[in-house]
Amino acid sequence: MGDIIKLPPAKLKGTMSVEEALHARRSTREYATKALKLEDVSQLLWAAQGITAAKGLRTAPSPIAVYLVQAYLVAGNVDGLKPGVYSYKPQDHSLEMLKSGALEAQLGTLGQQVFSAAPALVVIASVDDKASKTFGDHAVRASSLEIGHVAENVALQATAMGLGLVTASGFDNGKARDILGLPASETPVYLIPVGRMV
Numbered sequence: 001m002g003d004i005i006k007l008p009p010a011k012l013k014g015t016m017s018v019e020e021a022l023h024a025r026r027s028t029r030e031y032a033t034k035a036l037k038l039e040d041v042s043q044l045l046w047a048a049q050g051i052t053a054a055k056g057l058r059t060a061p062s063p064i065a066v067y068l069v070q071a072y073l074v075a076g077n078v079d080g081l082k083p084g085v086y087s088y089k090p091q092d093h094s095l096e097m098l099k100s101g102a103l104e105a106q107l108g109t110l111g112q113q114v115f116s117a118a119p120a121l122v123v124i125a126s127v128d129d130k131a132s133k134t135f136g137d138h139a140v141r142a143s144s145l146e147i148g149h150v151a152e153n154v155a156l157q158a159t160a161m162g163l164g165l166v167t168a169s170g171f172d173n174g175k176a177r178d179i180l181g182l183p184a185s186e187t188p189v190y191l192i193p194v195g196r197m198v
């Protein structure tokens with residue numbers, strides 16, 4: 001098992017309304033070189049997959065609450081985190097290190113400069129074996145819909161925090177899986193680079 005990092009609790013109050021965040025959200029592909037704080041990534045991961053109710057119900061909906069996604073964080077320049085890939089554990093709002101080391105250069109080979117420019121990326125992966133077992137022929141549709149909800153949560157949360165991000169799916173999924181060190185049963189569908197606005 002890798003290093004476990006307990007994340008600071010997510011805030012339930014911000015300074016921007018949902019309506020203002022919807023109005024302000026924009027894809028952003030350039031970021032300031034400043035580090036993100038642990039509180040920032042904690043809040044973004046909570047928005048993605050945080051547990052908000054008994055029985056483990058989460059911020060984003062899921063068909064029959066089976067949860068078909070796994071969120072990861074790629075930390076490049078995050079205060080309090082060694083560079084590497086971390087698996088987000090909703091149950092105790094923590095991170096577990098999956099792979100150690102800076103990945104900017106390798107992420108750059110995925111064909112979009114933004115992947116190596118960001119201080120962090122939130123990765124949303126589909127848990128394919130679970131989706132196939134539960135939804136058969138509808139597995140891809142079910143997990144894609146759930147992933148869309150998760151990504152929009154992250155986008156609106158980042159906007160409300162004054163951070164910039166882009167929800168990107170234009171890359172080779174298998175190559176990204178290898179670079180990130182994810183299991184063969186999962187597919188990284190969205191890479192979401194995030195950082196402070198320039």
Ligand SMILES: Cc1cc2nc3c(=O)[nH]c(=O)nc-3n(C[C@H](O)[C@H](O)[C@H](O)COP(=O)(O)O)c2cc1C
Pocket residue numbers: 025026027028029112166167168169170171
């Ligand atoms: C499914 C999906 C995949 C996307 N993939 C990429 C991508 O690979 N790279 C990128 O820079 N933007 C990507 N985007 C962002 C779109 O280019 C962007 O949402 C669009 O230009 C509208 O701009 P806005 O997000 O600022 O409203 C993607 C958006 C969606 C919904």
